[in-house]
Amino acid sequence: MDILPLVAGERVAVVRAETYESASLKAAVAQALDLLGGPERFVPRGAKVFVKVNLLPPPSPPERAIVTHPAFAEAVLTLLREITPRITVGDDVDGSESFEVTGYRRICDRLGVELINLRERGFVEVGVDGDVLEKIYIAKAVLEADVVVDLPKLKTHALTRFTGAVKNLYGIIPAGLRKRLHGDHPEPDEFCRVLVDILRVARPALTVMDAVVAMEGAGPANGTPRDLGLVIAGADAVAVDAVAQMIIGLDPLGVGTTRSAHARGLGIGDPAEIEVVGEGIATVRPEGFRFPPAVGEFMGRLPPALIRWIVGHLQARPVVTRGRCVSCGACVRACPVGAVNLRGEAARIDRRSCIRCMCCHEACRYGAIELVLDPLGRLFRSIGSHGLGRRKRQVSPAEGNNDG
Ligand code: SF4
Numbered sequence: 001m002d003i004l005p006l007v008a009g010e011r012v013a014v015v016r017a018e019t020y021e022s023a024s025l026k027a028a029v030a031q032a033l034d035l036l037g038g039p040e041r042f043v044p045r046g047a048k049v050f051v052k053v054n055l056l057p058p059p060s061p062p063e064r065a066i067v068t069h070p071a072f073a074e075a076v077l078t079l080l081r082e083i084t085p086r087i088t089v090g091d092d093v094d095g096s097e098s099f100e101v102t103g104y105r106r107i108c109d110r111l112g113v114e115l116i117n118l119r120e121r122g123f124v125e126v127g128v129d130g131d132v133l134e135k136i137y138i139a140k141a142v143l144e145a146d147v148v149v150d151l152p153k154l155k156t157h158a159l160t161r162f163t164g165a166v167k168n169l170y171g172i173i174p175a176g177l178r179k180r181l182h183g184d185h186p187e188p189d190e191f192c193r194v195l196v197d198i199l200r201v202a203r204p205a206l207t208v209m210d211a212v213v214a215m216e217g218a219g220p221a222n223g224t225p226r227d228l229g230l231v232i233a234g235a236d237a238v239a240v241d242a243v244a245q246m247i248i249g250l251d252p253l254g255v256g257t258t259r260s261a262h263a264r265g266l267g268i269g270d271p272a273e274i275e276v277v278g279e280g281i282a283t284v285r286p287e288g289f290r291f292p293p294a295v296g297e298f299m300g301r302l303p304p305a306l307i308r309w310i311v312g313h314l315q316a317r318p319v320v321t322r323g324r325c326v327s328c329g330a331c332v333r334a335c336p337v338g339a340v341n342l343r344g345e346a347a348r349i350d351r352r353s354c355i356r357c358m359c360c361h362e363a364c365r366y367g368a369i370e371l372v373l374d375p376l377g378r379l380f381r382s383i384g385s386h387g388l389g390r391r392k393r394q395v396s397p398a399e400g401n402n403d404g
């Protein structure tokens with residue numbers, strides 16, 4: 001797989017797609033790719049293509065807006081099929097049930113494209129020489145492809161604030177390693193640099209983001225679906241993320257993955273260097289998009305020691321709501337440091353060993369793990385939201401969806 005050179009002033013296309021209805025969605029995706037110069041600009045005729053979708057385990061139906069919607073993938077795959085028959089679709093998931101529940105088995109069978117669980121084909125060690133990582137294991141299916149096409153879902157993320165094109169690539173490394181890296185690099189900024197290290201060795205040639213229905217609030221798995229009605233596409237995954245971040249009201253260079261990738265020349269994250277074609281950002285921006293609790297932008301103005309102390313309070317911690325817990329054990333399996341156990345009737349989290357990586361929150365499909373700030377954290381967040389020029393109020397998922 002070749003790494004494509006970056007193009008300064010890279011284009012990102014933003015096109016309206018109000019629903020997942022097949023014909024109109026295909027037309028919207030086709031329009032987005034045409035605005036970028038057509039699909040063959042990214043995928044040579046006959047090329048071997050790997051399409052990375054986001055099927056975040058455990059399995060969930062597409063209406064919950066946790067996974068890239070299968071109708072969205074189908075729209076992109078239909079266009080790619082006109083260029084090449086050599087297409088593989090996949091993600092690393094816990095079992096084949098995920099393909100049934102999400103609807104991917106059905107669409108891939110219909111289109112005649114291969115659908116794989118990355119762990120079944122194995123992983124290969126690759127030198128990274130990255131900011132944090134020296135080496136990493138990458139899925140064989142990715143390395144064997146001529147071209148990678150990234151189909152992320154636009155969602156908030158409790159740890160990294162935003163998950164889109166760059167974070168979607170975390171699924172191309174083995175699950176056990178994903179868990180370990182969360183444990184080894186719990187600090188959000190450092191974890192974002194890990195994600196950018198992975199981008200360095202597996203840059204997609206084309207990213208088409210599912211922002212038809214996004215997720216706001218307690219993403220990436222327990223937030224609320226939010227209609228945005230958009231397809232966002234481009235050759236540069238970082239620029240696509242940056243445009244998506246601008247649309248939902250984030251400063252792209254305030255998001256760890258975008259800032260790090262831009263600084264390292266692995267993508268364009270500075271809005272001044274991105275040409276947006278199709279819809280203008282101001283015309284598609286939603287009102288009051290909600291985020292998980294996070295560190296405020298005002299923090300950059302404070303001394304480092306004070307920042308560290310405040311960050312400790314601003315990082316939410318996971319709390320189990322006993323009445324919702326069904327003792328499925330997904331959080332126990334997801335925790336990289338063994339801080340969750342199922343000895344009682346519901347999961348219990350040992351606060352002293354928890355490193356606040358949010359893997360348990362991501363794994364729970366029952367909304368039984370909420371993210372809670374301590375009183376000082378709530379005070380700092382309130383100052384960040386109202387007292388020092390923050391544009392939008394930040395809502396803790398623990399407060400529910402009650403801010404309108
Ligand atoms: S907290 Fe959620 S993931 Fe953990 S055991 Fe309970 S229901 Fe399952």
Ligand code: SF4
Pocket residue numbers: 318334335336337338339340349350353354355356357358359360361
């Ligand atoms: S309890 Fe949850 S947040 Fe804490 S370390 Fe385990 S998985 Fe991460």
